[in-house]
Amino acid sequence: MTDNRIKQIVIVGGGTAGWMTAAALSKILGPDYAKIQLIESDSIGTVGVGEATIPQIATFNRMLGIPEDEFIKHTNASFKLGIEFVNWKKLDHSYFHPFGHYGVDMEGLSFHAYWQRLYQEGLVEDPSEFSLMAMAAKNNKFMRPFNAGKNSPLNEIAYAFHFDSTAYAKMLRQHAENRGVIRTEGKVVDVQQRSNDGFIESVQLESGEKITGELFIDCSGFRGLLIQQTLKAGFEDWSDLLLCNSAVVAPCEGVSEISSFTRTTAHKAGWQWRIPLQHRIGNGHVYCSDYTSDDEATATLLDHLDGEPLAEPRILRFTTGHSKKFWDKNCIAIGLSSGFMEPLESTSIWLIQSGISRLLTNFPDKTFAQADANRYNRVLIEEFELIRDFLILHYHANERTDSEFWIRCREMTVPDRLQEKLEVFHNNGRTFREHDELFNDTSWFAVMNGQCAKPRTYDPVADLLSLEETKDRLQKIRIAIANSADYMPKHRDFINKNCDARTLKL
Numbered sequence: 001m002t003d004n005r006i007k008q009i010v011i012v013g014g015g016t017a018g019w020m021t022a023a024a025l026s027k028i029l030g031p032d033y034a035k036i037q038l039i040e041s042d043s044i045g046t047v048g049v050g051e052a053t054i055p056q057i058a059t060f061n062r063m064l065g066i067p068e069d070e071f072i073k074h075t076n077a078s079f080k081l082g083i084e085f086v087n088w089k090k091l092d093h094s095y096f097h098p099f100g101h102y103g104v105d106m107e108g109l110s111f112h113a114y115w116q117r118l119y120q121e122g123l124v125e126d127p128s129e130f131s132l133m134a135m136a137a138k139n140n141k142f143m144r145p146f147n148a149g150k151n152s153p154l155n156e157i158a159y160a161f162h163f164d165s166t167a168y169a170k171m172l173r174q175h176a177e178n179r180g181v182i183r184t185e186g187k188v189v190d191v192q193q194r195s196n197d198g199f200i201e202s203v204q205l206e207s208g209e210k211i212t213g214e215l216f217i218d219c220s221g222f223r224g225l226l227i228q229q230t231l232k233a234g235f236e237d238w239s240d241l242l243l244c245n246s247a248v249v250a251p252c253e254g255v256s257e258i259s260s261f262t263r264t265t266a267h268k269a270g271w272q273w274r275i276p277l278q279h280r281i282g283n284g285h286v287y288c289s290d291y292t293s294d295d296e297a298t299a300t301l302l303d304h305l306d307g308e309p310l311a312e313p314r315i316l317r318f319t320t321g322h323s324k325k326f327w328d329k330n331c332i333a334i335g336l337s338s339g340f341m342e343p344l345e346s347t348s349i350w351l352i353q354s355g356i357s358r359l360l361t362n363f364p365d366k367t368f369a370q371a372d373a374n375r376y377n378r379v380l381i382e383e384f385e386l387i388r389d390f391l392i393l394h395y396h397a398n399e400r401t402d403s404e405f406w407i408r409c410r411e412m413t414v415p416d417r418l419q420e421k422l423e424v425f426h427n428n429g430r431t432f433r434e435h436d437e438l439f440n441d442t443s444w445f446a447v448m449n450g451q452c453a454k455p456r457t458y459d460p461v462a463d464l465l466s467l468e469e470t471k472d473r474l475q476k477i478r479i480a481i482a483n484s485a486d487y488m489p490k491h492r493d494f495i496n497k498n499c500d501a502r503t504l505k506l
Protein backbone atom coordinates (compact mmCIF):
# COMPACT_ATOMS: atom_id res chain seq x y z
CA MET A 1 0.00 0.00 0.00
CA THR A 2 1.15 3.54 -0.68
CA ASP A 3 2.29 5.29 2.46
CA ASN A 4 0.09 8.36 2.55
CA ARG A 5 0.78 9.28 6.13
CA ILE A 6 1.50 12.95 6.78
CA LYS A 7 5.07 13.29 7.98
CA GLN A 8 5.60 17.05 8.07
CA ILE A 9 3.30 19.35 10.03
CA VAL A 10 3.97 23.09 10.07
CA ILE A 11 2.23 25.34 12.61
CA VAL A 12 2.44 29.06 11.85
CA GLY A 13 2.01 31.08 15.05
CA GLY A 14 2.97 30.62 18.67
CA GLY A 15 0.19 32.23 20.67
CA THR A 16 -2.19 30.23 22.85
CA ALA A 17 -3.56 28.53 19.72
CA GLY A 18 -0.19 27.58 18.25
CA TRP A 19 1.25 26.13 21.44
CA MET A 20 -1.97 24.34 22.45
CA THR A 21 -1.98 22.72 19.00
CA ALA A 22 1.71 21.82 19.12
CA ALA A 23 1.43 20.38 22.64
CA ALA A 24 -1.66 18.32 21.81
CA LEU A 25 -0.43 16.95 18.47
CA SER A 26 2.96 16.01 19.88
CA LYS A 27 1.33 14.27 22.84
CA ILE A 28 -1.31 12.36 20.87
CA LEU A 29 0.70 11.54 17.73
CA GLY A 30 3.92 10.83 19.62
CA PRO A 31 7.47 11.62 18.52
CA ASP A 32 7.72 9.26 15.52
CA TYR A 33 4.49 9.96 13.66
CA ALA A 34 5.46 13.24 12.02
CA LYS A 35 7.93 16.11 12.30
CA ILE A 36 6.11 19.04 13.92
CA GLN A 37 7.59 22.48 13.39
CA LEU A 38 6.22 25.73 14.85
CA ILE A 39 7.16 29.15 13.49
CA GLU A 40 6.60 32.27 15.54
CA SER A 41 7.82 35.80 15.44
CA ASP A 42 8.82 37.61 18.62
CA SER A 43 8.76 40.89 16.71
CA ILE A 44 5.06 40.40 15.88
CA GLY A 45 4.15 39.02 19.30
CA THR A 46 0.80 37.61 20.40
CA VAL A 47 -2.58 39.21 21.05
CA GLY A 48 -1.73 39.01 24.77
CA VAL A 49 -5.27 38.60 26.14
CA GLY A 50 -7.51 35.62 26.91
CA GLU A 51 -7.55 34.97 30.61
CA ALA A 52 -10.92 33.45 31.44
CA THR A 53 -11.86 29.87 30.63
CA ILE A 54 -14.63 27.32 30.95
CA PRO A 55 -14.31 23.96 32.77
CA GLN A 56 -13.25 21.97 29.67
CA ILE A 57 -9.72 23.43 29.85
CA ALA A 58 -9.02 21.04 32.76
CA THR A 59 -9.62 18.08 30.44
CA PHE A 60 -7.10 19.50 27.98
CA ASN A 61 -4.46 19.89 30.68
CA ARG A 62 -5.16 16.38 31.98
CA MET A 63 -4.77 14.99 28.47
CA LEU A 64 -1.34 16.64 28.31
CA GLY A 65 -0.46 15.21 31.73
CA ILE A 66 -0.04 18.62 33.38
CA PRO A 67 -0.81 18.45 37.14
CA GLU A 68 -3.45 21.06 37.98
CA ASP A 69 -1.58 22.73 40.83
CA GLU A 70 1.54 23.06 38.67
CA PHE A 71 -0.54 24.69 35.93
CA ILE A 72 -2.06 27.09 38.48
CA LYS A 73 1.28 28.09 39.96
CA HIS A 74 2.92 28.58 36.55
CA THR A 75 0.10 30.78 35.26
CA ASN A 76 -0.76 32.68 38.48
CA ALA A 77 -4.24 31.24 38.04
CA SER A 78 -7.29 31.52 40.24
CA PHE A 79 -10.50 29.49 40.20
CA LYS A 80 -13.69 30.51 38.42
CA LEU A 81 -17.17 29.30 39.38
CA GLY A 82 -19.13 31.35 36.85
CA ILE A 83 -19.80 34.88 35.66
CA GLU A 84 -21.63 37.73 37.35
CA PHE A 85 -23.52 39.98 34.92
CA VAL A 86 -24.04 43.51 36.21
CA ASN A 87 -26.33 46.08 34.50
CA TRP A 88 -27.07 43.83 31.51
CA LYS A 89 -30.82 43.56 31.85
CA LYS A 90 -31.13 47.07 33.28
CA LEU A 91 -29.10 49.40 35.47
CA ASP A 92 -28.64 48.32 39.12
CA HIS A 93 -29.55 44.73 38.29
CA SER A 94 -27.31 41.69 38.40
CA TYR A 95 -27.52 37.93 38.01
CA PHE A 96 -25.11 35.01 37.99
CA HIS A 97 -24.38 32.42 35.32
CA PRO A 98 -22.82 29.53 37.27
CA PHE A 99 -20.97 26.48 36.02
CA GLY A 100 -22.64 23.15 36.82
CA HIS A 101 -26.35 22.78 37.33
CA TYR A 102 -29.12 24.09 39.56
CA GLY A 103 -30.69 21.78 42.15
CA VAL A 104 -31.45 18.28 40.94
CA ASP A 105 -33.71 17.01 38.20
CA MET A 106 -36.76 15.22 39.67
CA GLU A 107 -39.19 12.66 38.27
CA GLY A 108 -37.42 12.86 34.91
CA LEU A 109 -38.02 16.60 34.63
CA SER A 110 -35.46 19.36 34.83
CA PHE A 111 -35.08 21.29 38.08
CA HIS A 112 -35.77 24.50 36.15
CA ALA A 113 -39.33 23.42 35.48
CA TYR A 114 -40.12 23.06 39.21
CA TRP A 115 -38.32 26.29 39.99
CA GLN A 116 -40.37 28.09 37.32
CA ARG A 117 -43.53 26.78 38.94
CA LEU A 118 -42.62 28.31 42.31
CA TYR A 119 -41.45 31.46 40.53
CA GLN A 120 -44.87 31.84 38.92
CA GLU A 121 -46.40 31.53 42.41
CA GLY A 122 -44.05 34.23 43.73
CA LEU A 123 -42.41 31.71 46.10
CA VAL A 124 -38.85 31.99 44.76
CA GLU A 125 -36.93 34.90 43.25
CA ASP A 126 -33.29 34.05 42.59
CA PRO A 127 -32.23 30.66 41.18
CA SER A 128 -28.70 31.25 42.54
CA GLU A 129 -29.90 29.84 45.89
CA PHE A 130 -30.05 26.48 44.16
CA SER A 131 -26.56 26.56 42.65
CA LEU A 132 -23.61 25.74 44.89
CA MET A 133 -21.27 27.49 42.43
CA ALA A 134 -23.31 30.72 42.59
CA MET A 135 -23.62 30.64 46.39
CA ALA A 136 -19.93 29.91 46.88
CA ALA A 137 -18.94 32.67 44.43
CA LYS A 138 -21.10 35.17 46.30
CA ASN A 139 -18.83 34.75 49.32
CA ASN A 140 -15.57 34.20 47.40
CA LYS A 141 -15.39 30.59 48.51
CA PHE A 142 -13.73 27.72 46.67
CA MET A 143 -12.72 24.10 47.00
CA ARG A 144 -12.43 21.17 44.63
CA PRO A 145 -15.16 18.52 44.66
CA PHE A 146 -14.65 15.53 46.91
CA ASN A 147 -16.62 12.51 47.99
CA ALA A 148 -18.75 14.15 50.68
CA GLY A 149 -21.38 11.44 50.91
CA LYS A 150 -24.46 10.54 48.95
CA ASN A 151 -26.29 13.49 47.35
CA SER A 152 -23.96 16.12 48.77
CA PRO A 153 -23.61 19.16 46.45
CA LEU A 154 -19.89 19.10 47.38
CA ASN A 155 -19.46 16.02 45.16
CA GLU A 156 -20.06 18.14 42.08
CA ILE A 157 -18.22 21.44 42.17
CA ALA A 158 -17.74 22.67 38.60
CA TYR A 159 -14.95 25.14 37.98
CA ALA A 160 -12.60 26.70 35.46
CA PHE A 161 -9.66 29.11 35.77
CA HIS A 162 -8.57 32.68 35.30
CA PHE A 163 -4.95 32.57 34.15
CA ASP A 164 -2.06 34.39 32.52
CA SER A 165 -2.28 33.23 28.91
CA THR A 166 1.27 34.27 28.05
CA ALA A 167 2.59 32.10 30.88
CA TYR A 168 0.32 29.28 29.70
CA ALA A 169 1.75 29.41 26.16
CA LYS A 170 5.25 29.37 27.66
CA MET A 171 4.44 26.31 29.72
CA LEU A 172 2.92 24.50 26.74
CA ARG A 173 5.97 25.38 24.65
CA GLN A 174 8.14 23.54 27.14
CA HIS A 175 5.86 20.48 27.00
CA ALA A 176 5.80 20.53 23.20
CA GLU A 177 9.54 20.99 22.82
CA ASN A 178 10.16 18.16 25.28
CA ARG A 179 8.11 15.96 22.94
CA GLY A 180 10.15 16.91 19.88
CA VAL A 181 8.36 19.95 18.44
CA ILE A 182 10.86 22.19 16.68
CA ARG A 183 10.40 25.93 17.22
CA THR A 184 11.68 28.33 14.60
CA GLU A 185 11.90 32.01 15.32
CA GLY A 186 11.18 34.11 12.24
CA LYS A 187 8.67 36.10 10.30
CA VAL A 188 6.84 34.42 7.44
CA VAL A 189 7.02 36.82 4.47
CA ASP A 190 5.92 34.59 1.59
CA VAL A 191 3.95 31.41 0.99
CA GLN A 192 4.51 29.01 -1.92
CA GLN A 193 1.57 27.08 -3.38
CA ARG A 194 1.44 24.09 -5.74
CA SER A 195 0.69 25.33 -9.24
CA ASN A 196 -1.89 22.64 -10.09
CA ASP A 197 -4.22 22.85 -7.05
CA GLY A 198 -3.09 25.72 -4.80
CA PHE A 199 -2.07 23.47 -1.87
CA ILE A 200 0.55 25.11 0.34
CA GLU A 201 4.04 23.74 -0.24
CA SER A 202 6.21 25.92 1.94
CA VAL A 203 6.49 29.18 3.83
CA GLN A 204 9.42 31.50 3.48
CA LEU A 205 10.93 33.42 6.37
CA GLU A 206 12.43 36.90 6.32
CA SER A 207 15.86 35.24 6.64
CA GLY A 208 15.28 33.51 3.28
CA GLU A 209 14.81 30.07 4.86
CA LYS A 210 12.01 27.98 3.32
CA ILE A 211 10.08 25.57 5.51
CA THR A 212 8.23 22.86 3.64
CA GLY A 213 5.30 20.87 4.95
CA GLU A 214 2.40 18.60 4.05
CA LEU A 215 -0.15 19.82 6.60
CA PHE A 216 -0.16 23.52 7.56
CA ILE A 217 -1.95 24.80 10.65
CA ASP A 218 -2.67 28.51 10.62
CA CYS A 219 -2.41 29.86 14.17
CA SER A 220 -1.29 33.31 13.05
CA GLY A 221 -4.05 35.18 14.87
CA PHE A 222 -6.37 37.80 13.40
CA ARG A 223 -4.15 38.08 10.27
CA GLY A 224 -5.09 34.62 9.06
CA LEU A 225 -1.80 34.53 7.17
CA LEU A 226 -2.49 31.22 5.42
CA ILE A 227 -6.26 30.73 5.54
CA GLN A 228 -7.19 34.27 4.47
CA GLN A 229 -4.17 36.03 3.00
CA THR A 230 -2.96 33.01 0.99
CA LEU A 231 -5.95 30.74 0.39
CA LYS A 232 -8.58 33.49 0.50
CA ALA A 233 -11.11 31.26 2.24
CA GLY A 234 -13.43 34.25 2.80
CA PHE A 235 -14.91 35.58 6.04
CA GLU A 236 -18.46 35.27 7.37
CA ASP A 237 -18.95 38.67 8.96
CA TRP A 238 -21.28 38.85 11.99
CA SER A 239 -20.76 42.53 12.82
CA ASP A 240 -24.49 43.14 12.39
CA LEU A 241 -25.30 40.55 15.06
CA LEU A 242 -22.45 41.02 17.52
CA LEU A 243 -21.84 44.74 17.32
CA CYS A 244 -18.73 45.15 19.48
CA ASN A 245 -15.56 45.59 17.44
CA SER A 246 -12.95 46.98 19.85
CA ALA A 247 -11.51 46.43 23.28
CA VAL A 248 -9.26 48.46 25.53
CA VAL A 249 -7.33 46.41 28.07
CA ALA A 250 -5.26 47.19 31.18
CA PRO A 251 -4.31 45.01 34.13
CA CYS A 252 -4.43 46.55 37.59
CA GLU A 253 -3.18 45.78 41.08
CA GLY A 254 -5.04 43.01 42.84
CA VAL A 255 -6.96 43.24 46.10
CA SER A 256 -6.50 41.01 49.14
CA GLU A 257 -9.61 38.90 48.54
CA ILE A 258 -9.60 37.02 45.22
CA SER A 259 -13.10 36.60 43.77
CA SER A 260 -13.93 33.11 42.54
CA PHE A 261 -15.82 34.41 39.51
CA THR A 262 -15.50 36.73 36.52
CA ARG A 263 -17.48 39.97 36.68
CA THR A 264 -18.80 41.58 33.51
CA THR A 265 -20.35 45.02 33.86
CA ALA A 266 -22.37 46.49 31.02
CA HIS A 267 -21.49 50.09 30.10
CA LYS A 268 -23.02 52.56 27.65
CA ALA A 269 -21.74 50.86 24.49
CA GLY A 270 -20.36 47.52 25.61
CA TRP A 271 -19.12 45.86 28.77
CA GLN A 272 -16.10 45.53 31.04
CA TRP A 273 -14.50 42.35 32.33
CA ARG A 274 -12.83 41.90 35.69
CA ILE A 275 -10.71 38.76 35.88
CA PRO A 276 -8.87 38.24 39.18
CA LEU A 277 -5.56 36.35 39.05
CA GLN A 278 -3.31 35.60 42.02
CA HIS A 279 -1.02 38.57 41.42
CA ARG A 280 -3.22 41.10 39.58
CA ILE A 281 -6.61 41.75 38.06
CA GLY A 282 -7.14 41.58 34.28
CA ASN A 283 -9.52 44.23 32.94
CA GLY A 284 -10.87 45.07 29.53
CA HIS A 285 -13.68 47.14 28.08
CA VAL A 286 -15.26 45.62 24.97
CA TYR A 287 -17.22 48.21 22.97
CA CYS A 288 -18.81 49.18 19.70
CA SER A 289 -16.93 52.07 18.14
CA ASP A 290 -20.11 53.41 16.49
CA TYR A 291 -21.39 54.41 19.94
CA THR A 292 -18.32 55.49 21.91
CA SER A 293 -14.84 56.82 21.13
CA ASP A 294 -11.58 55.11 22.08
CA ASP A 295 -10.86 57.91 24.56
CA GLU A 296 -14.24 57.62 26.21
CA ALA A 297 -14.00 53.82 26.34
CA THR A 298 -10.54 54.09 27.93
CA ALA A 299 -11.76 56.61 30.51
CA THR A 300 -14.67 54.31 31.40
CA LEU A 301 -12.30 51.37 31.83
CA LEU A 302 -9.94 53.32 34.08
CA ASP A 303 -12.84 54.66 36.15
CA HIS A 304 -13.87 51.12 37.02
CA LEU A 305 -10.59 49.55 38.15
CA ASP A 306 -10.09 48.13 41.65
CA GLY A 307 -6.47 49.32 41.88
CA GLU A 308 -3.73 51.25 40.11
CA PRO A 309 -3.27 50.25 36.43
CA LEU A 310 -0.11 48.20 35.88
CA ALA A 311 0.29 49.08 32.18
CA GLU A 312 -0.81 51.67 29.66
CA PRO A 313 -4.27 50.87 28.26
CA ARG A 314 -3.98 49.03 24.92
CA ILE A 315 -6.60 49.09 22.17
CA LEU A 316 -7.44 46.02 20.07
CA ARG A 317 -9.72 45.86 17.01
CA PHE A 318 -11.63 42.82 15.82
CA THR A 319 -14.38 41.77 13.46
CA THR A 320 -16.81 39.19 14.79
CA GLY A 321 -17.40 36.19 12.57
CA HIS A 322 -15.48 33.23 11.20
CA SER A 323 -13.51 32.02 8.24
CA LYS A 324 -15.92 30.59 5.63
CA LYS A 325 -13.71 27.51 5.63
CA PHE A 326 -11.83 26.38 8.72
CA TRP A 327 -10.11 23.68 6.67
CA ASP A 328 -9.16 24.57 3.10
CA LYS A 329 -6.90 22.37 0.95
CA ASN A 330 -4.00 21.32 3.24
CA CYS A 331 -4.49 24.14 5.74
CA ILE A 332 -6.51 24.20 8.96
CA ALA A 333 -7.11 27.43 10.84
CA ILE A 334 -7.16 27.22 14.65
CA GLY A 335 -7.52 30.14 17.08
CA LEU A 336 -8.18 33.74 16.07
CA SER A 337 -7.28 32.98 12.44
CA SER A 338 -10.43 30.82 12.32
CA GLY A 339 -12.73 33.47 13.77
CA PHE A 340 -13.65 35.41 16.87
CA MET A 341 -16.93 36.14 18.59
CA GLU A 342 -15.82 38.31 21.51
CA PRO A 343 -14.82 37.18 24.97
CA LEU A 344 -18.11 37.47 26.89
CA GLU A 345 -18.52 33.77 27.76
CA SER A 346 -14.82 32.81 27.51
CA THR A 347 -15.35 30.61 24.48
CA SER A 348 -12.26 31.30 22.33
CA ILE A 349 -9.81 29.05 24.12
CA TRP A 350 -12.50 26.37 24.18
CA LEU A 351 -12.85 26.76 20.38
CA ILE A 352 -9.10 26.19 20.04
CA GLN A 353 -9.52 23.00 22.09
CA SER A 354 -12.47 21.95 19.98
CA GLY A 355 -10.60 22.64 16.72
CA ILE A 356 -7.68 20.50 17.89
CA SER A 357 -9.82 17.58 19.01
CA ARG A 358 -11.88 17.64 15.80
CA LEU A 359 -8.69 17.81 13.76
CA LEU A 360 -7.46 14.71 15.55
CA THR A 361 -10.71 12.83 14.95
CA ASN A 362 -10.73 13.82 11.26
CA PHE A 363 -6.95 13.68 10.80
CA PRO A 364 -6.04 13.71 7.09
CA ASP A 365 -3.51 11.71 5.10
CA LYS A 366 -1.68 13.11 2.10
CA THR A 367 -4.74 12.67 -0.12
CA PHE A 368 -6.68 15.23 1.95
CA ALA A 369 -10.11 13.72 1.29
CA GLN A 370 -12.56 16.52 0.65
CA ALA A 371 -15.22 14.70 2.71
CA ASP A 372 -13.07 15.04 5.87
CA ALA A 373 -12.67 18.77 5.26
CA ASN A 374 -16.38 19.21 4.54
CA ARG A 375 -17.36 17.45 7.74
CA TYR A 376 -14.84 19.42 9.80
CA ASN A 377 -16.12 22.70 8.36
CA ARG A 378 -19.80 21.82 8.84
CA VAL A 379 -19.32 20.81 12.49
CA LEU A 380 -17.20 23.87 13.35
CA ILE A 381 -19.58 26.29 11.62
CA GLU A 382 -22.49 24.86 13.59
CA GLU A 383 -20.47 25.13 16.82
CA PHE A 384 -19.69 28.79 16.09
CA GLU A 385 -23.32 29.57 15.22
CA LEU A 386 -24.71 28.05 18.41
CA ILE A 387 -22.24 29.99 20.56
CA ARG A 388 -23.00 33.15 18.56
CA ASP A 389 -26.72 32.79 19.35
CA PHE A 390 -26.00 32.39 23.06
CA LEU A 391 -23.85 35.54 23.01
CA ILE A 392 -26.47 37.54 21.10
CA LEU A 393 -29.01 36.60 23.77
CA HIS A 394 -27.01 38.57 26.37
CA TYR A 395 -27.21 41.73 24.29
CA HIS A 396 -30.68 41.32 22.84
CA ALA A 397 -32.64 40.51 26.01
CA ASN A 398 -32.28 43.87 27.71
CA GLU A 399 -34.64 46.51 29.04
CA ARG A 400 -32.15 49.38 28.99
CA THR A 401 -33.38 52.69 27.68
CA ASP A 402 -30.33 54.75 28.60
CA SER A 403 -28.21 54.21 25.47
CA GLU A 404 -28.63 53.91 21.72
CA PHE A 405 -26.38 50.84 21.71
CA TRP A 406 -28.62 48.82 24.02
CA ILE A 407 -31.77 49.94 22.23
CA ARG A 408 -30.28 48.79 18.90
CA CYS A 409 -29.32 45.43 20.43
CA ARG A 410 -32.85 44.93 21.72
CA GLU A 411 -34.50 45.92 18.45
CA MET A 412 -32.25 43.89 16.14
CA THR A 413 -33.59 40.85 14.30
CA VAL A 414 -31.93 37.78 15.76
CA PRO A 415 -31.22 34.42 14.01
CA ASP A 416 -34.31 32.20 13.66
CA ARG A 417 -33.06 29.49 16.00
CA LEU A 418 -32.51 32.02 18.80
CA GLN A 419 -35.88 33.61 18.11
CA GLU A 420 -37.52 30.21 18.50
CA LYS A 421 -35.66 29.56 21.78
CA LEU A 422 -36.83 32.94 23.08
CA GLU A 423 -40.43 32.24 22.13
CA VAL A 424 -40.37 28.86 23.87
CA PHE A 425 -38.92 30.42 27.02
CA HIS A 426 -41.37 33.33 26.99
CA ASN A 427 -44.21 30.86 26.82
CA ASN A 428 -43.33 28.25 29.44
CA GLY A 429 -39.78 28.85 30.66
CA ARG A 430 -38.32 25.80 28.93
CA THR A 431 -34.72 25.86 27.71
CA PHE A 432 -32.92 23.36 25.50
CA ARG A 433 -29.50 22.29 24.35
CA GLU A 434 -29.23 21.73 20.58
CA HIS A 435 -27.40 18.52 19.65
CA ASP A 436 -24.01 18.63 21.39
CA GLU A 437 -23.80 22.43 21.63
CA LEU A 438 -21.37 23.87 24.15
CA PHE A 439 -23.93 25.63 26.35
CA ASN A 440 -26.46 23.35 27.96
CA ASP A 441 -30.02 24.04 29.09
CA THR A 442 -28.73 25.27 32.48
CA SER A 443 -26.68 28.01 30.85
CA TRP A 444 -29.58 29.05 28.66
CA PHE A 445 -31.82 29.06 31.72
CA ALA A 446 -29.36 31.18 33.72
CA VAL A 447 -29.12 33.89 31.09
CA MET A 448 -32.73 33.83 29.93
CA ASN A 449 -33.99 33.96 33.48
CA GLY A 450 -31.45 36.65 34.30
CA GLN A 451 -32.38 38.91 31.41
CA CYS A 452 -35.81 38.05 30.00
CA ALA A 453 -39.24 38.90 31.37
CA LYS A 454 -41.07 36.29 33.46
CA PRO A 455 -42.46 33.50 31.20
CA ARG A 456 -46.23 33.41 30.60
CA THR A 457 -46.55 30.15 32.53
CA TYR A 458 -44.51 27.09 33.57
CA ASP A 459 -43.96 23.63 32.09
CA PRO A 460 -47.28 21.77 32.65
CA VAL A 461 -45.39 18.56 33.47
CA ALA A 462 -44.11 20.25 36.67
CA ASP A 463 -47.59 19.54 38.09
CA LEU A 464 -46.33 15.98 38.52
CA LEU A 465 -45.50 16.99 42.08
CA SER A 466 -47.97 18.81 44.30
CA LEU A 467 -47.18 22.40 45.16
CA GLU A 468 -46.48 21.42 48.78
CA GLU A 469 -44.13 18.63 47.72
CA THR A 470 -42.32 20.96 45.30
CA LYS A 471 -41.88 23.62 48.01
CA ASP A 472 -40.63 21.02 50.46
CA ARG A 473 -38.11 19.47 48.08
CA LEU A 474 -36.75 22.83 46.94
CA GLN A 475 -36.40 23.98 50.52
CA LYS A 476 -34.29 20.90 51.30
CA ILE A 477 -32.09 21.58 48.26
CA ARG A 478 -31.72 25.25 49.25
CA ILE A 479 -30.55 24.25 52.75
CA ALA A 480 -28.12 21.61 51.46
CA ILE A 481 -26.58 24.16 49.12
CA ALA A 482 -26.32 26.89 51.75
CA ASN A 483 -24.65 24.46 54.19
CA SER A 484 -22.24 23.26 51.51
CA ALA A 485 -21.30 26.83 50.56
CA ASP A 486 -20.70 27.60 54.27
CA TYR A 487 -18.43 24.58 54.53
CA MET A 488 -16.15 25.72 51.72
CA PRO A 489 -12.99 27.72 52.56
CA LYS A 490 -12.27 31.18 51.23
CA HIS A 491 -10.84 31.10 47.73
CA ARG A 492 -7.64 32.90 48.80
CA ASP A 493 -7.11 30.42 51.67
CA PHE A 494 -7.61 27.47 49.34
CA ILE A 495 -5.03 28.88 46.91
CA ASN A 496 -2.54 29.71 49.66
CA LYS A 497 -2.77 26.17 50.98
CA ASN A 498 -2.66 24.28 47.68
CA CYS A 499 -1.31 26.23 44.74
CA ASP A 500 0.17 29.58 45.71
CA ALA A 501 2.18 30.83 42.70
CA ARG A 502 4.72 32.39 45.07
CA THR A 503 5.82 28.88 46.10
CA LEU A 504 6.75 27.90 42.55
CA LYS A 505 10.26 26.49 42.31
CA LEU A 506 11.69 27.34 38.87
Ligand SMILES: Cc1cc2nc3c(=O)[nH]c(=O)nc-3n(C[C@H](O)[C@H](O)[C@H](O)COP(=O)(O)OP(=O)(O)OC[C@H]3O[C@@H](n4cnc5c(N)ncnc54)[C@H](O)[C@@H]3O)c2cc1C
Pocket residue numbers: 012013014015016017018039040041042044045046047048049050051052053165186187188189219220221222223225247284316318334335336337343346347348349350352
Ligand atom coordinates in the same frame (compact mmCIF):
# COMPACT_ATOMS: atom_id res chain seq x y z
C1 LIG B 1 -10.17 41.54 23.77
C2 LIG B 1 -10.03 40.05 23.80
C3 LIG B 1 -10.27 39.35 24.98
C4 LIG B 1 -10.19 37.96 25.02
N1 LIG B 1 -10.50 37.28 26.17
C5 LIG B 1 -10.57 35.93 26.13
C6 LIG B 1 -10.96 35.19 27.28
O1 LIG B 1 -11.18 35.74 28.36
N2 LIG B 1 -11.06 33.85 27.18
C7 LIG B 1 -10.81 33.19 26.01
O2 LIG B 1 -10.98 31.97 25.95
N3 LIG B 1 -10.36 33.86 24.94
C8 LIG B 1 -10.25 35.20 24.96
N4 LIG B 1 -9.83 35.87 23.86
C9 LIG B 1 -9.34 35.13 22.71
C10 LIG B 1 -7.91 34.65 22.99
O3 LIG B 1 -7.09 35.75 23.27
C11 LIG B 1 -7.38 33.90 21.78
O4 LIG B 1 -8.27 32.89 21.42
C12 LIG B 1 -6.05 33.26 22.10
O5 LIG B 1 -5.16 34.19 22.62
C13 LIG B 1 -5.45 32.65 20.86
O6 LIG B 1 -4.88 33.61 20.03
P1 LIG B 1 -4.05 33.08 18.80
O7 LIG B 1 -2.98 32.20 19.28
O8 LIG B 1 -4.98 32.56 17.78
O9 LIG B 1 -3.42 34.43 18.19
P2 LIG B 1 -2.21 35.33 18.70
O10 LIG B 1 -2.06 35.37 20.15
O11 LIG B 1 -2.36 36.64 17.98
O12 LIG B 1 -0.92 34.60 18.12
C14 LIG B 1 -0.56 34.70 16.77
C15 LIG B 1 0.83 34.12 16.58
O13 LIG B 1 1.14 34.13 15.19
C16 LIG B 1 2.43 34.67 15.03
N5 LIG B 1 2.50 35.28 13.70
C17 LIG B 1 1.60 36.11 13.11
N6 LIG B 1 2.05 36.47 11.88
C18 LIG B 1 3.23 35.84 11.70
C19 LIG B 1 4.19 35.83 10.64
N7 LIG B 1 4.04 36.54 9.53
N8 LIG B 1 5.29 35.08 10.81
C20 LIG B 1 5.50 34.35 11.94
N9 LIG B 1 4.64 34.33 12.97
C21 LIG B 1 3.53 35.09 12.84
C22 LIG B 1 2.58 35.66 16.16
O14 LIG B 1 3.92 35.95 16.41
C23 LIG B 1 1.92 34.89 17.29
O15 LIG B 1 2.86 33.99 17.83
C24 LIG B 1 -9.85 37.26 23.83
C25 LIG B 1 -9.55 37.96 22.67
C26 LIG B 1 -9.64 39.34 22.63
C27 LIG B 1 -9.32 40.09 21.36
